[in-house]
Amino acid sequence: MNEYIYRPTPDGTIVVYRNGSELFRLRGEGLLWQSGNEYRRGTDSKSTPNSDMQPDSGILPDSDIRPDSDIRPDSDIRPDSDIRPESRRYIYNSVEITAVPAPENMLTLRFTSDPDAELGELACPYQVEPRADDILLIPHCEGFALPADSDVAGFPERLYAAGGGGLSMAYYGILRGGSWLLVAIITNRDAQLSIERSNKLLAPRVIWLAQKGRWGYARELRLVCGDGGISELCAAYRLIAAEKGLIKPFSERINENPLLGRLVGAANVWLWNDDAMDKLLYSERAQNTVPTSAQIERRLDVARDMLASGMERLLWSLFDEHTDAYEVDKIKRLGYLTSYYDIYTDVIPHDIAHLIPPTRVDRCQPRYDLWPDGVAVSRDGSLQRAWQLKGTDGRFYYQNRICDACALDCAAREAPAHRERTHIDGRFIDVSWVTSNECWSDRHPLTRSDAIEYKRRMLQMLREHNMVVGTEIGCEDGADLFDYSEGMLSPPFCRQYDAGRRMCSLYYNDEIEPRIHSVMLNPKLRAPLWELCYHGCVQSYWYWGDSSCCMPELTRLRDIFCRLYGQPGLYSFRVSDWPRLKPYILASYRATVPAATAVGFARMERFDVLDSERLIQRTRFSNGVEVVANFNQADAYYYRGQKIAPMSSELIFPE
Numbered sequence: 160m161n162e163y164i165y166r167p168t169p170d171g172t173i174v175v176y177r178n179g180s181e182l183f184r185l186r187g188e189g190l191l192w193q194s195g196n197e198y199r200r201g202t203d204s205k206s207t208p209n210s211d212m213q214p215d216s217g218i219l220p221d222s223d224i225r226p227d228s229d230i231r232p233d234s235d236i237r238p239d240s241d242i243r244p245e246s247r248r249y250i251y252n253s254v255e256i257t258a259v260p261a262p263e264n265m266l267t268l269r270f271t272s273d274p275d276a277e278l279g280e281l282a283c284p285y286q287v288e289p290r291a292d293d294i295l296l297i298p299h300c301e302g303f304a305l306p307a308d309s310d311v312a313g314f315p316e317r318l319y320a321a322g323g324g325g326l327s328m329a330y331y332g333i334l335r336g337g338s339w340l341l342v343a344i345i346t347n348r349d350a351q352l353s354i355e356r357s358n359k360l361l362a363p364r365v366i367w368l369a370q371k372g373r374w375g376y377a378r379e380l381r382l383v384c385g386d387g388g389i390s391e392l393c394a395a396y397r398l399i400a401a402e403k404g405l406i407k408p409f410s411e412r413i414n415e416n417p418l419l420g421r422l423v424g425a426a427n428v429w430l431w432n433d434d435a436m437d438k439l440l441y442s443e444r445a446q447n448t449v450p451t452s453a454q455i456e457r458r459l460d461v462a463r464d465m466l467a468s469g470m471e472r473l474l475w476s477l478f479d480e481h482t483d484a485y486e487v488d489k490i491k492r493l494g495y496l497t498s499y500y501d502i503y504t505d506v507i508p509h510d511i512a513h514l515i516p517p518t519r520v521d522r523c524q525p526r527y528d529l530w531p532d533g534v535a536v537s538r539d540g541s542l543q544r545a546w547q548l549k550g551t552d553g554r555f556y557y558q559n560r561i562c563d564a565c566a567l568d569c570a571a572r573e574a575p576a577h578r579e580r581t582h583i584d585g586r587f588i589d590v591s592w593v594t595s596n597e598c599w600s601d602r603h604p605l606t607r608s609d610a611i612e613y614k615r616r617m618l619q620m621l622r623e624h625n626m627v628v629g630t631e632i633g634c635e636d637g638a639d640l641f642d643y644s645e646g647m648l649s650p651p652f653c654r655q656y657d658a659g660r661r662m663c664s665l666y667y668n669d670e671i672e673p674r675i676h677s678v679m680l681n682p683k684l685r686a687p688l689w690e691l692c693y694h695g696c697v698q699s700y701w702y703w704g705d706s707s708c709c710m711p712e713l714t715r716l717r718d719i720f721c722r723l724y725g726q727p728g729l730y731s732f733r734v735s736d737w738p739r740l741k742p743y744i745l746a747s748y749r750a751t752v753p754a755a756t757a758v759g760f761a762r763m764e765r766f767d768v769l770d771s772e773r774l775i776q777r778t779r780f781s782n783g784v785e786v787v788a789n790f791n792q793a794d795a796y797y798y799r800g801q802k803i804a805p806m807s808s809e810l811i812f813p814e
């Protein structure tokens with residue numbers, strides 16, 4: 160086992176040594192370091208202040224810097240050979256930074272300032288000097304493993320550190336020469352990760368955001384190093400997630416809600432009436448009609464055909480607000496778990512309601528009265544915007560975003576009563592966990608942290624009513640409270656155009672956008688970082704506009720990812736497409752559901768890349784099951800005497 164030592168140097172640089180040799184160097188630009196009773200500029204030329212690094216509003220004038228006598232005066236710059244770890248204090252734009260090396264290969268960076276100091280944002284002065292052969296781990300949705308010299312078109316430049324649209328988990332990591340460095344954002348609710356470049360190589364930087372325009376509270380990063388690669392880094396992060404109370408395995412959850420026994424490993428079906436897209440959603444001609452009994456029977460016929468074809472383990476997701484106990488009971492009698500689409504973030508502004516198709520106004524009824532008093536307010540006093548709807552004139556109109564505090568009240572009023580009425584087993588809560596917004600309303604002001612607490616209370620409330628709970632993408636700040644997530648496998652930037660409005664579009668040949676191949680389904684870039692922390696706690700699916708069957712020729716490739724990651728498929732399609740999609744969906748079900756069920760309660764302990772092309776990948780679960788995936792187009796791979804055919808995967812059970 161290698162020995163790692165952190166040395167915060169007087170010039171502001173933090174050097175990580177492995178067995179006495181430099182391994183990582185975190186430049187700390189623009190820092191003043193404590194020397195005796197004063198703070199001075201670093202003497203290393205690398206630490207000259209960089210004006211680009213200044214935040215858009217300074218926090219305190221430099222004159223407020225105070226000497227602190229409890230740190231031993233240290234006016235000597237030690238030679239690099241002296242790598243004794245010791246705590247140091249720095250000043251950066253009037254923020255005091257304390258670097259504390261700790262046992263167990265850790266270093267804590269604590270940032271403190273006057274809580275009332277005004278702030279725009281503060282770019283963290285530390286950035287790891289990248290090397291060309293680094294692999295960067297970014298937990299955006301399921302996760303990416305990016306070579307430092309890669310350039311992934313469309314990859315988000317800023318990732319909010321507590322929202323499914325940004326980082327699903329609050330860290331980034333670097334793999335280098337058989338070791339790794341984890342940079343965990345312990346205080347993640349007012350933070351972002353900025354994906355920058357240094358000498359053309361990827362070099363992330365943490366950004367501290369203001370809390371309601373002020374510094375607010377102490378911020379903390381934790382650096383951890385170790386031997387190995389992705390699996391070891393993720394195991395180290397999982398300890399931090401556990402420390403935060405976010406790890407809650409299905410084996411515990413099932414004691415609170417036995418229905419979860421039917422969720423684990425279940426494929427997810429969104430079956431749409433043929434006129435649903437037009438009637439419910441995106442046509443300016445949308446009519447406000449209740450689904451006919453013929454439509455309901457056709458959907459039930461598909462469900463029965465699925466069961467007769469061997470699809471026994473399904474999460475049956477229902478979208479229509481006219482869903483009633485008749486349909487739900489019929490589905491439940493087939494042995495399927497049922498869930499209902501629900502949303503508490505969007506409300507139609509009353510002043511444009513006359514321009515919106517009546518069917519959308521109807522769908523908004525449970526939330527309609529929250530406008531304008533329950534809408535989240537921006538700092539400038541304006542109402543926050545939400546998802547756009549198509550008006551009767553063919554133009555798109557913004558809805559407004561409901562404040563999380565008001566959303567909780569609304570959900571508490573609506574969801575339990577709806578469950579009583581329809582007998583539905585669970586709820587899929589759209590949008591809520593994609594981001595967290597401050598609210599500057601006088602009546603219901605919220606910090607981002609408050610917003611997350613209200614989101615958590617909503618999930619808690621649903622759980623208390625024994626509902627299985629799903630979320631759109633989601634992030635770990637709610638991972639102990641939601642049971643499944645849609646879209647975790649489908650990062651938004653690499654989905655098909657307008658996937659959020661095309662839940663049952665089918666794409667063939669050159670209709671498939673290049674980024675599906677180059678990013679979404681590229682095993683060289685993707686890594687199951689989320690599974691290495693939360694598998695066996697939360698189930699992950701593709702997005703409904705990026706489903707297992709939306710590109711039938713790629714269903715098999717998607718299934719390889721699902722098997723490797725221990726996840727079932729998601730099928731979103733129109734009733735009339737069932738005959739032509741049935742062979743693909745049945746094959747996908749058979750490929751993914753038994754595999755996902757076999758490892759559904761287990762922790763994912765390892766993810767290993769077995770070849771230099773990154774096309775042979777293996778996962779190992781805590782119940783001993785291994786999955787080996789061969790993403791090669793032509794060559795078979797032999798693993799422990801077993802042949803893994805090109806473009807396939809095998810489950811290997813313990814002997």
Ligand SMILES: [Zn+2]
Pocket residue numbers: 534535536562563564598599600602603604605
């Ligand atoms: Zn509010």
